[in-house]
Amino acid sequence: MIITVTPNAALDLTYEVDALTRHTIHRVRSVTERAGGKGINVASVLAQLGHEVVVTGCAGGATGAQVCADLDARGLAHSFAASDGEARRTLTVVSTSEGDATVFNEPGPVQSPEAWQSLLDHVSGLVAETGASVVVLSGSLPPGAPADGYASLVRRCRDAGAAVVLDADGEPLRLGLAAQPDIVKPNRAELAETTGVEDAAAGVAALRALGGRDVVVSAGPDGLTWYAADGTAVRARLDASLRGNPTGAGDAVVAALAAGLVGRRPRDLVVRDAVAWSAAAVLQPVAGVVDPTDVARLAAQTLVEDVR
Template sequence: MLAVCLNPALDITYEIDALHRSSTHRVRRVHMRAGGKGVNVAWVLQALGVSAAVAGFAGGATGRRLDEELGQAGLETRWVWVEGETRRCLAVFEQGVAQATEFNEPGPTIATAAWEEFVSSFAEWVRRDEFAAVVFSGSLPPGLPADAYARLIRLARSAGVYTVLDTSGEALRQGLAAGPHLVKPNLRELEELLERMEHDVVATRGVAVEKGRAAPDSDWQPPVPPTPAKRPSRDTETTTGGAHVPPPGPCDRMPSDPRDRSGAQPPPGGEHTRGDADRVGAQPPWLRHVRRAAEVLRRRGPKAVVVSLGADGVVAVTPAGTWRAQAPAVRGNPVGAGDALVAGLVYGILRGSAWPERLAHGVAVAAAAVASPVAGRFEPETYASLRPQVRVVPLSSEE
C-alpha cells in the first residue's frame, strides 16, 4: 500500500492542563513524531499488519529527521527532495477538556520541476510495484496545482489500483472528477464542497441565460441544520460517540486474495468482522440530509463516499448500500482520528471485507486512536474493547 503525503510534517504535541490566551503555560508532556495525514495513515496501517510506503516531498533537517524516523520504524519512504524545510505542526492538547488546538505551517514551496519529477516517478511506481491501493491524503504544499491529486488518481486508476482521497477545498473538488474509488470528507468539507458546486451551477446558469442556452440544474440541497444541541460538530475529525471536539486545523482491478499483496493480518484483539445491525435509537432528522448530500457527491465521480460526523459517527454511501456507523463515547485527543478511520477502511478493502465490516473496523480503529495522545497510534487492547460495541445501521431511502 502506498500513502501519498505531499505535505508531510514533524508533528509536535504539547499536553497542558488548559489553554489561556496571553498566558504562560507549563507543558506536562511533549510528543514528537513524523506526521502529516498520509504518514498517519501509514503508521496505523503498519500497526494493523499492512506493509506501507510513504511518498511525497521532503526538505531540510526536518525532512531528514522524518526520513530517518520512518526508516527506523520499517516504513519505506519515496521522497522527492526539495529546497526549503519540511513543515512542523504543533498541537496543543488540553487535558482538562480533551480539546486540541493546532498550528500548522504551510510547508515548502514546490517548484514545477520537482512536481514533474514526482509525477513521473509515481507513474512508474503504480505500473511496476503492484500496489493494491494508494491513499492520497492531506493538504497540497504551496506551488502545486489544485488538480495535483486528480492527475495522480488518473495515473493510479489507469494502472488498475484502488484509490482513496482524503483532502479538502479545491483539491477535493478537482480530485472528484478523476473518479477515486473512495473519498472521505468530514461534514464541514462536504458542506463547503457542495456550496461551491451550487455556486458554480448558479454562475453557469447565469452565463447560459445570457447566451440563450439551457444550464444544468443543481441536484442537491444544503443539509438542513439539526437543532444546535443535536447537530454534529462541523469541524471535528473525531469519529467516536464522545463529546464534540474541534478538529485539528490542519478498483478497477483488485487481487483475488488482497492479503497476498498487502500483507494485511487479522485486526488485533480477535476477529469481530461483522458490523452489528442493531439500531442505536431513532435516527436524527438531519441524517437524511447528510445522506442525500453524500449521494450527490457520489454522483460527481467517486464510487463510495464516507462522511465523518465527529461524535455522530460516519455515514457511508456505497455501491453496496448506505450505512451509518457509530462507536461508543471516547475521551481523548482527536488529532489524527480521521486518518485512523481511513487506514481502517483501507485495511478492510485490502482484506475484501463487506462494507459493514469495513465501517465497523474503521470506526473502532478511529475511536481507539482518540484514546492515544499521539496521532497515528492506537492500543490493540483499546481497539479490542471498542470493536464489539460499534453499531452499523443500514439506512433506507426514507431515512
C-alpha cells in the first residue's frame, strides 16, 4: 500500500490551444477538469499501473468537493483531513504546435495551526490503519503551514513504519531533510534553487549535509540520476526526445520511485521505470495519466548506466 499526501490539493483545468501567443485571443480546442496536485497525480499513475494507493491531504470547500467527486469517478481511494478554506485551482495551457505547457498555480487557502495539526494526525493514523509501507509527500505547502511542515510529516510517517519519498523544493525541502526522508526527488532547477549550486553532484552533496539520503535528480529529456547514500549512482535516459505535455512527468517519476520501494526493486530497474513512466506521461494531454502500452514500449528504449 502507498499513501500520497497532497497538502495543497487542487482542481486542475487544462486548456489545449494550437499555439500560445501573448496579447491575443486564443481558441481553446479542448478543456479538461480533474483533481490535481502533485500527490494526486502520483496516485493516479500508480493506480493505472496496478498499485494499491490512497490519496490524502487538504481539499476544502466546494472546490474540494469537486476534487473528491473526480477521484470517486476515477476509482481513486481517498481520505482527506479537515482543512480550512476553499481548495485552489490550477490552469495549464498546452500549446500543441510547440509541444509545451504554461502553468498558472493559485496559492491555496491559508491553513490554521489547528488544521495543520489535523493533517499530521490524519496522515499518521492513515499509515497505521492501512499498513502502508511507503508515503509520498509532494507539492507545495499551503499558506499558513509551518516552514518545516514536511519535516513533521516525514517524522510522523517514519515513526508509523513507512518509508518516505519527498518531492519538494526550496525551504520546505531544506527543512524537510532534517527528518531524513528515504528518497528526495528534485529536478535540476529545483536542486540549484534549493542549494545555490549549479553542479548536480555538488548540489546532492549539499542536500546530504542537511540530512538527505538517496537523492534522485531529474533533468527532463536528459533523463535522471539516482545518487544513493552509499556513494554509488545510476543514470537512465530515453534514447530519443519526445514532444508533448511535460506537466506530470516529474510526478510519474515519483510514482515509479514509490513503486520501486514497495517492491524492493534494484535501483537500475527503478530508474528505467521512472524514465519510461515519465516519458509516457509526456505523451498524454493531462497530468496523472499514462498508457501502460507506452510504458512497456518506452522502457525498452531506456538506456541505463552506472555513473563513475
